[in-house]
Amino acid sequence: MIPALSLDRITVTFSGKSGGPGYCAVKDTTLSIADGEFVSVVGPTGCGKSTLLNIGAGLLKASGGVVRVFGEPLVGLNAQAGYMFQAESLMPWRSALDNVTAGLQFRGVSATLAAQQGEEWLERVGLAGFGNRYPHELSGGMRKRCALAQVLILDPKIMLMDEPFSALDIQTRQMMENELLELWSANKKSVLFITHDLEEAISLSDRVIVLAAGPATHPIGEFRIDLPRPRDVAEIRMTPHFLELHEKIWHAMKAEVLKGYAQTRNKVVA
Amino acid sequence: MKKVPVWLWQIGLLLAIFALWHVLTVPGFIPPLFFDNENKASFFFGEPLKIFKVIFVWFTEGEIYVHLWVTLQETALAFIIGTLLGLVVGLWLGLSNTASAILDPYIKAMNAMPRVILAPIFMVWFGLGIWSKVALGVTLVFFIVFFNVYQGVKEVSPVVLNNARMLGANASQLLRYVYLPSATSWVFSSLHTSVGMAFVGAVVGEYLGSAKGVGYLIHQAEGSFDINTVFAGILVLTLFALLLDYVVTVAENRLLKWRPQQAETETT
Numbered sequence: 001m002i003p004a005l006s007l008d009r010i011t012v013t014f015s016g017k018s019g020g021p022g023y024c025a026v027k028d029t030t031l032s033i034a035d036g037e038f039v040s041v042v043g044p045t046g047c048g049k050s051t052l053l054n055i056g057a058g059l060l061k062a063s064g065g066v067v068r069v070f071g072e073p074l075v076g077l078n079a080q081a082g083y084m085f086q087a088e089s090l091m092p093w094r095s096a097l098d099n100v101t102a103g104l105q106f107r108g109v110s111a112t113l114a115a116q117q118g119e120e121w122l123e124r125v126g127l128a129g130f131g132n133r134y135p136h137e138l139s140g141g142m143r144k145r146c147a148l149a150q151v152l153i154l155d156p157k158i159m160l161m162d163e164p165f166s167a168l169d170i171q172t173r174q175m176m177e178n179e180l181l182e183l184w185s186a187n188k189k190s191v192l193f194i195t196h197d198l199e200e201a202i203s204l205s206d207r208v209i210v211l212a213a214g215p216a217t218h219p220i221g222e223f224r225i226d227l228p229r230p231r232d233v234a235e236i237r238m239t240p241h242f243l244e245l246h247e248k249i250w251h252a253m254k255a256e257v258l259k260g261y262a263q264t265r266n267k268v269v270a
Numbered sequence: 271m272k273k274v275p276v277w278l279w280q281i282g283l284l285l286a287i288f289a290l291w292h293v294l295t296v297p298g299f300i301p302p303l304f305f306d307n308e309n310k311a312s313f314f315f316g317e318p319l320k321i322f323k324v325i326f327v328w329f330t331e332g333e334i335y336v337h338l339w340v341t342l343q344e345t346a347l348a349f350i351i352g353t354l355l356g357l358v359v360g361l362w363l364g365l366s367n368t369a370s371a372i373l374d375p376y377i378k379a380m381n382a383m384p385r386v387i388l389a390p391i392f393m394v395w396f397g398l399g400i401w402s403k404v405a406l407g408v409t410l411v412f413f414i415v416f417f418n419v420y421q422g423v424k425e426v427s428p429v430v431l432n433n434a435r436m437l438g439a440n441a442s443q444l445l446r447y448v449y450l451p452s453a454t455s456w457v458f459s460s461l462h463t464s465v466g467m468a469f470v471g472a473v474v475g476e477y478l479g480s481a482k483g484v485g486y487l488i489h490q491a492e493g494s495f496d497i498n499t500v501f502a503g504i505l506v507l508t509l510f511a512l513l514l515d516y517v518v519t520v521a522e523n524r525l526l527k528w529r530p531q532q533a534e535t536e537t538t
Binding site: 082091092103105107 | 528
């Protein structure tokens with residue numbers, strides 16, 4: 001089967017200041033996501049996870065290697081992919097409804113049809129009746145739901161998610177994770193989910209990929225998560241099999257996390 | 271005890287200023303404090319009552335309208351043309367790194383130049399009518415709006431921008447739906463300053479050479495040492511500058527209703 005998204009021997013080097021040595025963020029990384037698969041990428045903070053996602057989205061050009069979307073080499077932006085950002089990505093001058101329908105507007109869908117679909121999606125993410133609010137009038141969790149609806153309304157085949165819930169408190173976060181799983185299982189998209197939270201990664205995914213500490217990060221391990229679905233992210237964390245998987249993956253990650261920590265500490269000291 | 275509303279304080283302060291002005295300038299009301307002659311204070315600073323009389327006569331007999339109309343026309347034209355030019359050039363240079371790198375020293379030089387000295391040149395070019403004043407006003411307004419739009423474009427959130435691109439926005443849609451609205455809040459903060467500058471351009475232009483306008487009235491009165499009329503002209507100008515600023519505020523509140531307000535709790 002052709003994978004939905006595949007990164008083939010990707011290397012990313014950021015050019016250094018005024019001819020100095022470049023910074024190699026990602027080195028020789030190969031990974032692929034099957035159609036309908038939910039894959040998480042975990043790794044220590046600052047190891048280049050987001051860089052990898054931007055490569056998959058086409059926002060960043062790789063220094064070496066090939067990105068393929070359903071078998072076709074990627075040129076320019078990845079039109080098959082929806083991207084959910086870590087930071088605030090809603091347009092603050094647009095109401096929630098106008099934000100959700102932005103993608104439809106860009107595609108030339110008529111305003112009435114767009115508004116109708118927008119209302120449907122707002123309802124689906126639990127924001128019915130909030131359509132005329134501006135982003136600053138919504139809570140952090142509501143803004144994330146709005147951003148989720150904004151991406152999903154375009155029905156992308158691939159979802160790229162960059163720690164989308166990291167700014168939320170733990171209760172809101174688990175609620176959003178359950179909602180995400182529900183929306184995902186209704187119409188299986190391929191998901192590439194970036195997180196530094198191992199528990200989040202295990203409870204959501206079919207597969208977890210562990211990255212090494214930067215610079216020149218690359219996958220150091222891959223784990224299939226055979227927990228039964230549908231899952232409740234809060235409850236599944238208590239099951240013995242979850243703990244088993246957690247320990248196994250953490251064992252593989254631990255050295256890298258400590259390495260990453262030591263590096264950032266050294267930077268501060270130096 | 272109920273709190274005295276702010277507007278009451280503001281009016282009270284205004285009345286107090288005029289009262290003090292009156293007391294200090296009316297001949298013979300109090301012995302001269304500084305001048306050797308009791309008429310001198312009135313000669314240098316005018317008398318509020320006489321100033322109000324001049325304004326009253328202007329508006330009742332209608333002499334002022336033609337001058338006010340000319341000045342407001344010049345101000346509005348300078349404001350609109352300067353703002354549009356500033357917006358277009360600001361967007362252009364904000365989006366094109368090459369153009370902004372090449373033009374940077376020129377923009378800085380033109381901004382640093384005291385542009386009021388261009389007034390005589392504009393008079394040679396555009397004559398003594400309104401267009402020489404409009405041109406002066408445009409040079410003043412343009413740079414204020416330009417720098418704000420430029421800054422506004424540079425400070426568009428890269429995440430919002432990338433998000434719009436991922437949602438499928440093409441270049442012109444990015445300009446229309448992301449850059450422009452993002453720059454708008456910067457533009458509006460500059461419009462308060464630039465509406466005042468448009469006014470300055472109009473009045474200074476008239477002052478230097480014209481046959482109509484409030485600046486012309488002030489210049490005429492100054493020539494005959496009619497200090498009360500000079501002050502009357504200044505007061506009328508101030509009043510209309512306030513009015514224009516209010517119009518900008520109303521437009522701002524309508525267009526920027528998405529901005530977070532300071533206090534948002536409702537008390538019933």
